[in-house]
Amino acid sequence: MINAETRVCCLIGDPVAHSLSPLVHNRGYQARGLDYVYLAFRVKEAAPAIAAMRTLGITGMSVTIPHKTTALACVDELDAEAKEIGAINTIVNRGGHLKGYNTDYxxxxxxxxxxxxxxxxxxxxxxxxxxxxxxxxxxxxxxxxxxxxxxxxxxxxxxxxxxxxxxxxxxxxxxxxxxxxxxxxxxxxxxxxxxxxxxxxxxxxxxxxxxxxxxxxxxxxxxxxxxxxxxxxxxYGHKMFLYQAARQFELFTGHTAPLVQMGQALTRALKGDEGVTISDRR
Ligand SMILES: NC(=O)c1ccc[n+]([C@@H]2O[C@H](COP(=O)([O-])OP(=O)(O)OC[C@H]3O[C@@H](n4cnc5c(N)ncnc54)[C@H](OP(=O)(O)O)[C@@H]3O)[C@@H](O)[C@H]2O)c1
Structure with a gap:
């Protein structure tokens, strides 16, 4: 049950309504019994959203198109691969210190x-x-x-x-x-x-x-x-998607990702794709 202690993680991007990240991360929290919630925010500008991580105490953030490059300048530290790639898809907030990663690698x-x-x-x-x-x-x-x-x-x-x-x-x-x-x-x-x-x-x-x-x-x-x-x-591309989400889960929570449950949530959602209309995906 969400309460005043619940840790918040999220995705920023534009668009985000089609994203399967909330489904996969929240299934992972449920499987591990963690008091976490993962939300998606459609944002036009990365910088104020990332600054809000400090203001609101957001634990972890996934970053998707079109913010992966601009987000780079908004964090305090980058891991080695993210620095070399020049783009991040993950930000971890440790006591107000923001570190960027690229879990796609x-x-x-x-x-x-x-x-x-x-x-x-x-x-x-x-x-x-x-x-x-x-x-x-x-x-x-x-x-x-x-x-x-x-x-x-x-x-x-x-x-x-x-x-x-x-x-x-x-x-x-x-x-x-x-x-x-x-x-x-x-x-x-x-x-x-x-x-x-x-x-x-x-x-x-x-x-x-x-x-x-x-x-x-x-x-x-x-x-x-x-x-x-x-x-x-x-x-399959969904394997890469699952593994980048699993690594984010581990960075955000410090717990091993429940790959089986996260993977099942993902494949179930993808199996349902045939019945989804264009407007559903926006
Ligand atoms: N499975 C996963 O976990 C995962 C993770 C990240 C991304 N992805 C997917 O990877 C794909 C690429 O993403 P990205 O971030 O790399 O995008 P990007 O930076 O925009 O690069 C897309 C590349 O594809 C080329 N391209 C676009 N339309 C094309 C077409 N009709 N014919 C031939 N080439 C075309 C572009 O050519 P130009 O350089 O000429 O524009 C560009 O080189 C997306 O579909 C994304 O969903 C999957």
Missing amino acids: DAALKALSEKTPLRGKKTVILGAGATALTIALALKHRGSRVVILGRAPAKAAALAARIGAEGSGGFDRFSEIGDADILTNATPVGMWPKVDELSVPASYLHPKLVVFDVIYRPRTTRLLAEAKKAGCKVV
């Missing part, structure tokens, strides 16, 4: 390494945005050889130079996938409601590939469906 590594070793493997990443950067950096740190392909080749090249990737190019370089071990989609292509879109022609998929799609709505994207047909191992 570990989450992507955990999701991928459940299906494949990473050292020495060639990974082609599609997209050159924030998630592509986070995953590329994480894989580079684990000894993978990374090639970044983006619809804007100059942006892909800039990202590749920043992390010391093996190569980069535009979408005329899909042939890079031919000898790759891992293919990661870090674009929104195929995300609900445009579920028929494919970020790479299915003809480039081959059975030696592990295919990771960061999109988790729908749970099985067209890319993952085509990858299964081609005999590839697949890594």
